Amino acid sequence: MWVVWVHGSLYGGSLGFGVVLACRKGGERPGVPRALFLPSFLPFALPQPFRLPSLAPWLCPAALCWLLGAVTPTHSLQVSPLPGAACKTPMEGEPTLRLRIFDLNCWAIRYLSKRRQERVRLIGDTLRQEGFDLVLLQEVWSEQDYSDLKVKLAGCYPFSHYFRSGVIGSGLCVFSRFPILDTLLYQYSLNGYPYMLQHGDWFGGKSVGLVIMKISGIIFNVYITHLHAEYCRDKDAYLPHRLVQAWELAQFIRHTSKAADLVLLGGDLNMHPEDVGIRLLRGWTGLRDAFAEATHFEGCKNGCTLVPNNCFTDKSELLPFPLGIRIDYILYKAISSFTVKCEELKTTTGPAPGMDIPFSDHEAVMATLHIQRQGQPAGATLGTADLALADVVTEARTEVGVGLRAAQRQRYSSGRMAVLALLLLLLQAVAALGTLAGLGTEQPFPKLSFCLLAFLALGVLVLATGLHLFHTMEVKMLHGTEDQMWMALRALQERPSEG
Amino acid sequence: MWVVWVHGSLYGGSLGFGVVLACRKGGERPGVPRALFLPSFLPFALPQPFRLPSLAPWLCPAALCWLLGAVTPTHSLQVSPLPGAACKTPMEGEPTLRLRIFDLNCWAIRYLSKRRQERVRLIGDTLRQEGFDLVLLQEVWSEQDYSDLKVKLAGCYPFSHYFRSGVIGSGLCVFSRFPILDTLLYQYSLNGYPYMLQHGDWFGGKSVGLVIMKISGIIFNVYITHLHAEYCRDKDAYLPHRLVQAWELAQFIRHTSKAADLVLLGGDLNMHPEDVGIRLLRGWTGLRDAFAEATHFEGCKNGCTLVPNNCFTDKSELLPFPLGIRIDYILYKAISSFTVKCEELKTTTGPAPGMDIPFSDHEAVMATLHIQRQGQPAGATLGTADLALADVVTEARTEVGVGLRAAQRQRYSSGRMAVLALLLLLLQAVAALGTLAGLGTEQPFPKLSFCLLAFLALGVLVLATGLHLFHTMEVKMLHGTEDQMWMALRALQERPSEG
Numbered sequence: 001m002w003v004v005w006v007h008g009s010l011y012g013g014s015l016g017f018g019v020v021l022a023c024r025k026g027g028e029r030p031g032v033p034r035a036l037f038l039p040s041f042l043p044f045a046l047p048q049p050f051r052l053p054s055l056a057p058w059l060c061p062a063a064l065c066w067l068l069g070a071v072t073p074t075h076s077l078q079v080s081p082l083p084g085a086a087c088k089t090p091m092e093g094e095p096t097l098r099l100r101i102f103d104l105n106c107w108a109i110r111y112l113s114k115r116r117q118e119r120v121r122l123i124g125d126t127l128r129q130e131g132f133d134l135v136l137l138q139e140v141w142s143e144q145d146y147s148d149l150k151v152k153l154a155g156c157y158p159f160s161h162y163f164r165s166g167v168i169g170s171g172l173c174v175f176s177r178f179p180i181l182d183t184l185l186y187q188y189s190l191n192g193y194p195y196m197l198q199h200g201d202w203f204g205g206k207s208v209g210l211v212i213m214k215i216s217g218i219i220f221n222v223y224i225t226h227l228h229a230e231y232c233r234d235k236d237a238y239l240p241h242r243l244v245q246a247w248e249l250a251q252f253i254r255h256t257s258k259a260a261d262l263v264l265l266g267g268d269l270n271m272h273p274e275d276v277g278i279r280l281l282r283g284w285t286g287l288r289d290a291f292a293e294a295t296h297f298e299g300c301k302n303g304c305t306l307v308p309n310n311c312f313t314d315k316s317e318l319l320p321f322p323l324g325i326r327i328d329y330i331l332y333k334a335i336s337s338f339t340v341k342c343e344e345l346k347t348t349t350g351p352a353p354g355m356d357i358p359f360s361d362h363e364a365v366m367a368t369l370h371i372q373r374q375g376q377p378a379g380a381t382l383g384t385a386d387l388a389l390a391d392v393v394t395e396a397r398t399e400v401g402v403g404l405r406a407a408q409r410q411r412y413s414s415g416r417m418a419v420l421a422l423l424l425l426l427l428q429a430v431a432a433l434g435t436l437a438g439l440g441t442e443q444p445f446p447k448l449s450f451c452l453l454a455f456l457a458l459g460v461l462v463l464a465t466g467l468h469l470f471h472t473m474e475v476k477m478l479h480g481t482e483d484q485m486w487m488a489l490r491a492l493q494e495r496p497s498e499g
Numbered sequence: 500m501w502v503v504w505v506h507g508s509l510y511g512g513s514l515g516f517g518v519v520l521a522c523r524k525g526g527e528r529p530g531v532p533r534a535l536f537l538p539s540f541l542p543f544a545l546p547q548p549f550r551l552p553s554l555a556p557w558l559c560p561a562a563l564c565w566l567l568g569a570v571t572p573t574h575s576l577q578v579s580p581l582p583g584a585a586c587k588t589p590m591e592g593e594p595t596l597r598l599r600i601f602d603l604n605c606w607a608i609r610y611l612s613k614r615r616q617e618r619v620r621l622i623g624d625t626l627r628q629e630g631f632d633l634v635l636l637q638e639v640w641s642e643q644d645y646s647d648l649k650v651k652l653a654g655c656y657p658f659s660h661y662f663r664s665g666v667i668g669s670g671l672c673v674f675s676r677f678p679i680l681d682t683l684l685y686q687y688s689l690n691g692y693p694y695m696l697q698h699g700d701w702f703g704g705k706s707v708g709l710v711i712m713k714i715s716g717i718i719f720n721v722y723i724t725h726l727h728a729e730y731c732r733d734k735d736a737y738l739p740h741r742l743v744q745a746w747e748l749a750q751f752i753r754h755t756s757k758a759a760d761l762v763l764l765g766g767d768l769n770m771h772p773e774d775v776g777i778r779l780l781r782g783w784t785g786l787r788d789a790f791a792e793a794t795h796f797e798g799c800k801n802g803c804t805l806v807p808n809n810c811f812t813d814k815s816e817l818l819p820f821p822l823g824i825r826i827d828y829i830l831y832k833a834i835s836s837f838t839v840k841c842e843e844l845k846t847t848t849g850p851a852p853g854m855d856i857p858f859s860d861h862e863a864v865m866a867t868l869h870i871q872r873q874g875q876p877a878g879a880t881l882g883t884a885d886l887a888l889a890d891v892v893t894e895a896r897t898e899v900g901v902g903l904r905a906a907q908r909q910r911y912s913s914g915r916m917a918v919l920a921l922l923l924l925l926l927q928a929v930a931a932l933g934t935l936a937g938l939g940t941e942q943p944f945p946k947l948s949f950c951l952l953a954f955l956a957l958g959v960l961v962l963a964t965g966l967h968l969f970h971t972m973e974v975k976m977l978h979g980t981e982d983q984m985w986m987a988l989r990a991l992q993e994r995p996s997e998g
Contacts, residue, residue: 164979165688167971181990183983184754189664189686205972210754255683255709259757448947455954462961469693472666473704480663484682491680 097216097371098343102132103266103330104364105226105305107312110142114312115357120145122352123359124152127175131156132366133215135175136266138226139360141204146173163224166191166205172224172267174211184210186252189477190241192228194470201228201238208249210256218338218371221260223253225267227277233320240403242270243396244481246277250284251484261338262371263287265331268362273326280396283389284488287331290342290367299347302326305363309350312361330367337373344368390492397485404478411471418464424457596715596870597842601631602765602829603863604725604804606811607670609641613811614856619644621851622858623651626674630655631865632714634674635765637725638859640703645672662723665690665704671723671766673710683709685751688976689740691727693969700727700737707748709755717837717870720759724748724766726776732819739902741769742895743980745776749783750983760837761870762786764830767861772825779895782888783987786830789841789866798846801825804862808849811860829866836872843867889991896984903977910970917963923956 107113108120120140127135127149135157140146146162153160157175163185164170170185186208192201208225227249228242236242246269257263265287271278273289282289291303300307300323307324308315318324334340346366350358428450606612607619619639626634626648634656639645645661652659656674662684663669669684685707691700707724726748727741735741745768756762764786770777772788781788790802799806799822806823807814817823833839845865849857927949 164975164982166975167968169975180986182754183986184750185688185979186685187688189684203968205975251683255681255755448950451947451951452954455951455958458958459954459961469666469702476663476665476668476704480684483663487679487682 096373097218099134099215099369099371100130100132101134101136101264101266101330101367101369102127102130102364103136103328103366104360105138105268105328105362106140106145107360107362108140108142108145116145119357119359120148122355122357124149126352126359127153128156131177133177134222134264136222136224137173137175138224138268139171140173141168141171143169149173149175161209161211163207163209165207167203168200168205170205170207170209171226172207172209174209174222174224176211176213178213178215180211180213182212184256186210186248188227188245188248189480190244190474192238192241195467199229199231206245208252210252212260218261218373219259220262220264221253221257223249223263223265223267225249225265225269227268227270229270240400240406240478243277243280243399243403244477246271246281247284247396247400247481247485250281253285253287257335261334261336262340263333263335264369266329266365268328270327276392276395276399278329279392282331283392285331285333287333288342290330290332290345290365290369291326294342294345294367296344297346298344300324300349300363303345303347303365305347305365306361307350307363310358310361310363311350312358328362328365330365332367332369334371339372339374341370341372342367343370386492390489393485393489393492397482397489400478400482400485404475404482407471407474407478411468411475414464414467414471418461418468421457421461421464425454425461428454428457595872596717598633598714598868598870599629599631600633600635600763600765600829600866600868601626601629601863602635602827602865603859604637604767604827604861605639605644606859606861607639607641607644615644618856618858619647621854621856623648625851625858626652627655630676632676633721633763635721635723636672636674637723637767638670639672640667640670642668648672648674660708660710662706662708664706666702667699667704669704669706669708670725671706671708673708673721673723675710675712677712677714679710679712681711683755685709685747687726687744687747688979689743689973691737691740694966698728698730705744707751709751711759717760717872718758719761719763720752720756722748722752722762722764722766724764724768726767726769728769739899739905739977742776742779742898742902743976745770745780746783746895746899746980746984749780752784752786756834760833760835761839762832762834763868765828765864767827769826775891775894775898777828778891781830782891784832786832787841789829789831789844789864789868790825793841793844793866795843796845797843799823799848799862802844802846802864804846804864805860806849806862809857809860809862810849811857827861827864829864831866831868833870838871838873840869840871841866842869885991889988892984892988892991896981896988899977899981899984903974903981906970906973906977910967910974913963913966913970917960917967920956920960920963924953924960927953927956 104123106120106123108116110116113119123137135153137149140149140162143162146160150160153175157177159176159178159180161174161180161183162169163172163183165185165187170187174180188206188208191204191206192199194202196202204226206226206228208223211222211224213220213222227245228238230236230238230242249265253263253265263285269278269281273291281287291297297303300309302323303326304321304324305326305328306313306318308318308322309324313324330345332340332342344367347363348359348366349363352359431445432450603622605619605622607615609615612618622636634652636648639648639661642661645659649659652674656676658675658677658679660673660679660682661668662671662682664684664686669686673679687705687707690703690705691698693701695701703725705725705727707722710721710723712719712721726744727737729735729737729741748764752762752764762784768777768780772790780786790796796802799808801822802825803820803823804825804827805812805817807817807821808823812823829844831839831841843866846862847858847865848862851858930944931949
């Protein structure tokens with residue numbers, strides 16, 4: 001909470017002086033001074049001292065970002081070089097490896113998510129007790145939450161990484177029992193619109209994070225991501241952006257995983273299992289869905305991860321899906337001479353054990369993978385399904401094309417608006433100069449409305465220019481993706497003739 | 500050139516009507532109508548009809564982008580599936596391969612670069628005559644120039660790719676005699692500031708493009724890039740951004756080249772050979788500098804590519820470097836069981852043969868590489884130079900840290916400015932409400948200045964908020980890079996103890 005106190009006093013009836021004291025209760029955020037003194041000369045009259053309790057700083061996007069954790073301590077996330085007491089040991093040196101993975105969208109938005117701190121503590125406690133091998137978390141927007149988890153989990157998961165991106169962050173972090181050798185972040189080129197403040201995805205800088213690990217001599221490329229949310233399934237304005245993200249994700253995985261023995265992807269993909277984006281991702285990378293492949297499953301029906309039973313979900317949004325929807329995934333494939341099987345897949349089902357609340361508005365996905373150093377890679381079925389894949393790529397390309405045309409229209413409208421505003425401003429300038437030069441003897445317009453109009457035109461010019469630039473970038477990226485998909489289609493079509 | 504005609508007429512003294520006709524001479528840009536009619540009701544009086552020849556559209560960034568080629572035809576860059584008559588054939592099937600590479604920063608900025616069209620034609624003619632195997636071009640900002648080159652070079656270089664990015668584009672394109680199998684674009688997370696309009700790098704969406712090719716069974720990962728320019732060497736405000744780009748470039752190459760036999764990088768790196776960024780890039784990727792390795796060299800002294808003799812270079816900028824500077828590079832390494840040698844390196848030296856002008860303000864770099872399928876990879880000297888590399892990473896990390904602190908200061912200042920503007924607005928709102936509610940009987944301030952102040956505050960709020968968001972992203976990315984470099988340092992320090 002912020003408390004703001006403003007005191008003003010008159011100087012000659014036209015100047016005021018204000019001192020603002022902003023301070024936060026509690027010391028939750030190191031690195032930010034607990035009190036900020038912002039003295040300022042305010043060049044107008046203050047009829048009386050004001051008191052403005054609770055200044056509602058979320059009205060201002062800058063303050064919003066600040067609150068959501070944009071201001072964070074400078075130092076963090078130093079991975080401890082030596083592991084502490086690991087909770088469990090995999091069968092090192094043996095020909096098989098059993099890997100337990102935990103994936104959860106934590107819904108930890110500072111000041112907005114319900115019972116956030118309690119839930120983050122709960123998640124930390126459970127992770128410590130359960131002792132997974134690898135933990136993939138999304139929507140950990142506050143670096144403070146990450147740091148708290150890091151401290152709590154230092155014994156059990158000595159290695160971790162937090163991916164920074166965008167204004168608020170990527171929200172992505174990884175905890176691991178095994179050393180992290182290297183990381184790489186790829187920020188999606190499209191991610192919604194900055195002016196859609198109510199959705200806010202743009203500010204999150206959605207990305208895919210890559211973490212490289214070596215477990216028992218096996219090289220793992222672990223990818224974690226969170227794609228753009230779907231706010232209205234019937235008329236999904238963000239579908240082209242999500243498809244570009246799915247494509248970039250698939251391309252990034254393909255191009256960076258060539259030296260890996262095993263590829264894992266976990267995250268909130270914001271796509272239903274049969275959506276074109278996930279078919280594209282699965283088809284283009286050869287990744288397999290742990291839910292579909294699991295020998296044993298336990299959890300919400302159909303593996304749903306956003307269910308009406310969860311006390312934090314928006315029931316009205318899930319009305320068309322009485323069982324819920326499955327949008328959180330663990331996907332995997334073996335690349336070199338390894339086989340990987342999903343022995344068991346579980347989801348949480350509402351409240352955490354012994355608690356009255358669940359971990360998040362999403363259910364967690366937990367997979368147990370069984371990896372063996374023998375046989376041919378099981379994921380190499382790409383060639384046989386080329387025709388089906390070409391259909392998927394064509395479908396995705398069509399949707400990207402629809403988005404491209406919409407973006408072109410928006411770019412044109414905003415460009416026209418900017419030009420009109422510029423013309424209006426120029427006309428006003430000419431009119432004002434004409435009046436000053438004494439061309440018109442009387443003034444044909446009231447000064448106040450003339451000034452207001454000029455400011456309006458300036459505002460429209462700045463806004464429309466910004467929009468034009470943004471939509472120009474959008475067009476470029478959609479166009480580039482369309483081209484890449486075309487190239488992929490050509491490669492798919494040429495493949496049989498080559499073989 | 501644009502011609503804009505505005506005609507206004509009075510309606511009751513407070514409404515005007517304007518019709519704008521904008522048209523371009525020549526039909527150089529398909530996809531854009533040659534005439535745009537923009538009717539608009541302008542809600543203020545027009546004392547007389549105006550004539551505004553040459554509206555100076557470069558005043559408005561949107562128009563700038565438009566002119567620079569942001570509005571481009573929707574269809575382009577379809578790679579022809581079958582090559583035409585290739586100019587020369589490499590020794591296919593034989594154990595050695597000779598590859599001729601051409602790299603040039605074309606300086607083809609629409610309406611700003613001198614004699615652009617003439618030079619692009621000249622570049623096209625020369626490339627067709629010379630018949631290189633691979634051509635890497637930067638600063639081809641206009642897609643129309645790319646399309647023209649593509650048409651002209653279709654016979655000799657049947658495969659090509661243009662990388663789209665940012666507002667204006669990435670300016671990067673590749674022409675090849677051999678099929679392009681796949682492409683990937685990585686946009687650098689930091690690239691200057693949008694408000695530095697006079698530099699304009701931000702609008703270019705600087706990136707690294709990856710093109711994958713298979714030549715005589717050898718897999719080539721070809722990277723092309725153009726890093727942020729250096730405008731003032733003594734006080735280089737963009738050094739941290741360029742270092743982040745160099746780091747991301749190195750990381751991208753490392754992570755995407757693991758299945759390649761050969762890695763090539765060409766481009767304008769905007770760094771002198773001994774700058775920390777290029778040492779970091781070379782050290783972290785193991786890439787070797789074609790100029791340093793070449794058996795035979797011919798061209799400008801010290802391999803300089805920005806020389807005072809060139810009629811398009813800014814002589815005053817090169818005063819401290821009478822011979823010029825070397826900022827354009829071809830780098831390479833072999834990854835698997837291949838060896839690669841640079842037989843010959845050439846640069847152009849001013850005017851093109853038989854012409855009075857050079858290709859560009861940069862000199863072109865031309866390398867002949869000799870690739871053999873035998874022996875151990877020659878680039879695998881990374882382990883022996885770990886200590887020196889650690890020093891380079893430390894040096895780069897220090898510079899990134901300096902940039903981080905500057906960005907944090909700017910974020911703080913812009914955030915404070917936004918908060919102050921918001922307070923001013925709120926105070927004004929309260930004062931206005933107080934006056935309306937009749938609390939103060941007389942009005943203590945003139946209406947006009949009150950309104951002007953409100954607009955000023957609103958403008959400052961919007962601007963400062965935008966800056967705050969931008970610098971927050973900057974801080975995140977600099978911070979993330981600092982972390983990654985720290986991780987790299989740790990890996991370097993631990994390596995000897997592991998071996």
